[in-house]
Amino acid sequence: MNRIPDPDSFAALKEHALRAEAKGFDHVETWVFDLDNTLYPASSRLFDQIDAKITAYIAHHYDIDGLSARALQKHYYRKHGTTLRGLMAEEGLDPADFLAFVHDIDHSVLVPAPELAAGIARLPGRRFVLTNGSRRHAESVIARLGVADLFEDVFDIAAAGFVPKPEHAAYDAFLKLHGVVPDRAAMFEDLSTNLVVPHSLGMRTVLVTPRGGEPEGLERLTASDDASPAPHVDHMTDDLPGFLTALAIVASE
Structure with missing residues (x-):
């Protein structure tokens, strides 16, 4: 059964439609x-899990504390676009291991x-x-x-x-x-x-x-x-x- 949008929702859809048409x-x-x-x-906070796993990976890889790992993560991200690319460029890291670890999260x-x-x-x-x-x-x-x-x-x-x-x-x-x-x-x-x-x-x-x-x-x-x-x-x-x-x-x- 299709849900009938309330007036406020319909107004929002109409506004979307007008803008989409104009573009x-x-x-x-x-x-x-x-x-x-x-x-x-x-708001699902799913990516927060990945973000935390990246920090944990760096902390383990370099045997450093979480704050230091976070700072290094930020450095790699700003310089290389992603932490993975930074690790590959500066450490010769195998990306498969990194991706398997950071994406081992709760998708539920x-x-x-x-x-x-x-x-x-x-x-x-x-x-x-x-x-x-x-x-x-x-x-x-x-x-x-x-x-x-x-x-x-x-x-x-x-x-x-x-x-x-x-x-x-x-x-x-x-x-x-x-x-x-x-x-x-x-x-x-x-x-x-x-x-x-x-x-x-x-x-x-x-x-x-x-x-x-x-x-x-x-x-x-x-x-x-x-x-x-x-x-x-x-x-x-x-x-x-x-x-x-x-x-x-x-x-x-």
Whole structure:
């Protein structure tokens, strides 16, 4: 049975629809979604588990205390884009061991998201997940959310040659592998900096912001990320399912 939205919800959907129409999504044939804190809400605190595991990994690897490990984690993240890339560049670390450890988390905090699934299912064309995480982690997340069968593929950090977003090469590798035409694609991300390259390539960009300003882990923050509009952000929403429903409203008119 379909849920009838209350007047406030309907008004919000209408506003989404008007903005989406103004930005123009009618040309989009490929829909690309980041994973962590994008497909699921930051309020689930799932990524906090990963963030803590990264700190623990560094503490064990260097035999240092937690505060020192946190400082080193921040250094690697700022300098290299991800802690993993820093460890690979400066320590020659095998990424498989790192990824297996940091993604060994409790995914049960995620619950099925039928409204999200319905919104994604309505999108015409191809759909992908593009993540700096591992395929194993991504597949666990989308399975818990109930959206696994809605995506053509998961493009993970290994597929990108361990070059993370926001590096241009990460997007180039994805576009080449799947034959995606960027000016006929849309990208959904929770990090503004990860939308700079997609926008420059001609992709429609959507920044997914946390509701209520939930704090994010170290690995999800950069100095340039905030809630203010930027030229490379075509649209902002704190309600991804609502935004996707709005796209369906626009398409049906």
